[in-house]
Amino acid sequence: MKLSKKTDYALRVLFTLVEHHGRGPIPIRELARRNEVPKRFLEHIMLDMKAKGWVDSLPGKQGGYVLAKEPSKVTMGEVIRHFDGILAPIGCVSATHYQRCSQESVCRFRRILLDARNYVARLMEQATLASVFLGAPVKEREVFAPGLMAGDGI
Amino acid sequence: MKLSKKTDYALRVLFTLVEHHGRGPIPIRELARRNEVPKRFLEHIMLDMKAKGWVDSLPGKQGGYVLAKEPSKVTMGEVIRHFDGILAPIGCVSATHYQRCSQESVCRFRRILLDARNYVARLMEQATLASVFLGAPVKEREVFAPGLMAGDGI
């Protein structure tokens, strides 16, 4: 799984909307500024997310975007899959975008790629905007200290 | 982590060489045929791997490529990192290609991406060609049945 900027931008904005949930719409201008996303680019992303039913828009003065679903009803997996298409590291181990490979029956390393995909897919599929939002931002000392991550409020 | 074709090709060939380890060189033509890799493309990949010290070449008749290191001394992580550059899903959680992001201190989902990167990085770093080779190819019924993967000879 490689996160494109588009997906990263989408997630940044979604969490801003989660934080503001129930307190009225936020205009794109503000969403773009707060999350350092190019505004014209974000327009397309928001439109896309509106079509998916994750957000809703209110035009006119005082308008902007709001979350359209409960934060517990949208998962990281859905968002990443929508924008990047695939969660697996390669097509032959993808559930949603499976692509057959002629080497499957003899391939020695497909197994480990499947392990990676299974872990990541399960992690992302059970991670709702709500549950992820509750976890605090990563503290510097935690970075690359794998021991500290296990069962860590995820 | 997204596996490029180049990396996939490199790994296919490496495992062919592991299988043939100690039984003389295999010409590129044969490596390309057996693994369904475009031959001219493979030349560059092999050259690249030779520079890394993973394989060695013998020119002339009866020539070809051999493994230059013990299969237990090369990891999947090294290979993927060499060709794809990064194991992490995004720069802000990469150990080898870290890229600072201005949102780090407020980002809510960096934590879960870090979790994904830590799992995948550890998995790939401890997976040597030897240990992975010992695991049998994936049986069809195992695909997407995560329960069957745990501690599964990896």
Add this chain to the structure above:
DNA sequence: TTAATATACGACTTAATTAATCGTATATGA
């Protein structure tokens, strides 16, 4: 009513990466 402010949306462009292909040089050994 109307001016200001908002989203809507297709068309377009640019940049970057990936995946090759080609020509030719050089080394080896049967």
Add this chain to the structure above:
DNA sequence: TCATATACGATTAATTAAGTCGTATATTAA
């Protein structure tokens, strides 16, 4: 000495990612 092998830079083709632009339309506060 010739058949067969790797060496390697140059080039191209294809795909995807990232971002911009122009303009249309909807809403509402003054």
